[in-house]
Amino acid sequence: MLKRPLYQKHVPVTMRDVAELAGVSQSTVSRVLSQSAVMVPISPETYKKVQDAVQQLGYHPNLLARSLRTQKNAMIAVMIADISNAFYHFIARAIQDIATQHSCDVLIANTDHLYQYEKRFCEAIMRRPVDGVIMVPYHLSNAEIGHLIERTGVHVAVLGQQIDLPTVDVVWADDGQATFDATNWLISGKSYRRLAFIGVTAAYESGQRRLAGFLRAVETAGLSVDPSFIQEGDFTVESGYRAMQTLLSTPTPPDVVVACNDLMAIGALNAAQDLNRRVPEEVAIIGFDNIPATTFVRPNLTTIAQFPAEIGRQLATALFERIEGVETSVGRRFEIPLTLIERQST
Amino acid sequence: MLKRPLYQKHVPVTMRDVAELAGVSQSTVSRVLSQSAVMVPISPETYKKVQDAVQQLGYHPNLLARSLRTQKNAMIAVMIADISNAFYHFIARAIQDIATQHSCDVLIANTDHLYQYEKRFCEAIMRRPVDGVIMVPYHLSNAEIGHLIERTGVHVAVLGQQIDLPTVDVVWADDGQATFDATNWLISGKSYRRLAFIGVTAAYESGQRRLAGFLRAVETAGLSVDPSFIQEGDFTVESGYRAMQTLLSTPTPPDVVVACNDLMAIGALNAAQDLNRRVPEEVAIIGFDNIPATTFVRPNLTTIAQFPAEIGRQLATALFERIEGVETSVGRRFEIPLTLIERQST
DNA sequence: ATGAAAGCGCTAACAT
């Protein structure tokens, strides 16, 4: 008995098939289906014959082939740092929405904040070119991004203060200043005196800026900060938990902890609660980002709000302006505001 | 003064360039670079000349062109229901890991549980074929998925009991039974008597199975359930919050609430707390999924654990077995266990 | 208004 495939080998319907059925040439089908139909006149009956054939066959154009020919592919790639951080969901969502308006597909890549994966992303783009790239680089240098652009001709928009390249649009927020302001408010407005910080390794510039803002505020207030009060996490809840355990195990623990992001702040909150410290009475906590989880935890988390949907919107808008050639000037810089949101944890 | 582009129009390095520099034919370069080099013998010096040229030019093969030629493209697509639900992060992560082992890129699409987006995903795949698809369909029918396969020849693996197609591998969990068991435990083990349920609209089969399991347990125990105790959400925290507000506004509110997923359970928990009900003393809550947030909230959430990393691993493993032709039998069904995890909310 | 033909960058069958 002959073994037959369970499905007949799939039948790719191509333009040729449509052309044949419609009784026209393949290039005519192409003209009808691409926007060039606007440029080149097509007789109504031909148009209809083609549309009917497309319908009947359920034809879908092969975008791969189109891309190869046109050197553009109606696709952008987004490189974000952490798929499990809600902050990036809103960015991704906003980008998706705008991309859809431009009939453009979106490829999302996750780097886990790792240089290795950021590099891999660039290589993937080299091999599989896209029309545009939006990224949140934590390690990539100007040179590396510049090289990617030279090689692929891709348009790029970036979230991150540190990037400065001729044709790259940058969306940024003054997180250093915001951290300074918030720390200052904790000291002057809320009278905290023993301030601790949960940051990340010095490899991350945004972390450095926030730490610098924190330290500047503490020094400006004439306070000092014990080196053991500066802890390092890795952006995750778990690392915030461990950092807080360390902080609370000191003889005279801090009365307020400034965390570099909300996830670590939530970890810190959990640790404090597990050690039976009342928040904010015994130890206050402030985060950064304003992710939804800040209001899932009790007490609700005070935080410095970013506006990720707005960030994503700006990035995508700027990118499509370049892709579509509307904007060709030097790289623009869009500043996004940050806002302190006082809740129950301070 | 002439306006010059800020970057010289990018220079795409092709195989031709490599061939020219190496002083060999373009097909030789292809042989060196593709795995066909294993099949066809290449002289060591040619090999080296080519490799050197590749190095010197920083050449990256254009995967688009390769795909068009080979009809495979080292890319799979993943369709998940909610990018902001951590449950899916673990699935996506596990798939990514395995895909990377197979030198395969991953495209992630988000449907927000919406039929409209599930359809759009299928159309995107029709236009931009991939080697494999992993999906968590909530609305897509067997026919629709079957059509996708016939048209594109794509291999498919699915999370979801309801899908049954000749060559599609299915990973599933008996969520109805697990909900029955958990409800039964709430009644027999924990002595709750006034049980409520926060589900989703009947359009979702998994929701229906869980509701059925819940009802069966209640009835088996000889209890009845007030229709107003069956609330509907939309998988989100906010909808769980609203559902719980409704439940707690009844004259004699429930003493335990079974939620269809953790996000809605967390919403319910928040609502209870905002209405000053003690959890679990006045009202207990149980979720479904065991996402990390279940341990961020206080009290920690009792839940029915799924094992998303294992689910993702199974899906990806099965898919690659088909893509690589190792497995060609009829669709396999892999059952993933579910486990009740008792924490503080019950 | 439409068809014929070239070619995007690559692989693979066919030569030698």
Next chain:
DNA sequence: ATGTTAGCGCTTTCAT
């Protein structure tokens, strides 16, 4: 062991 050639499915001149 390597070069030549024919496409993959499409867009886009160039004819007519």
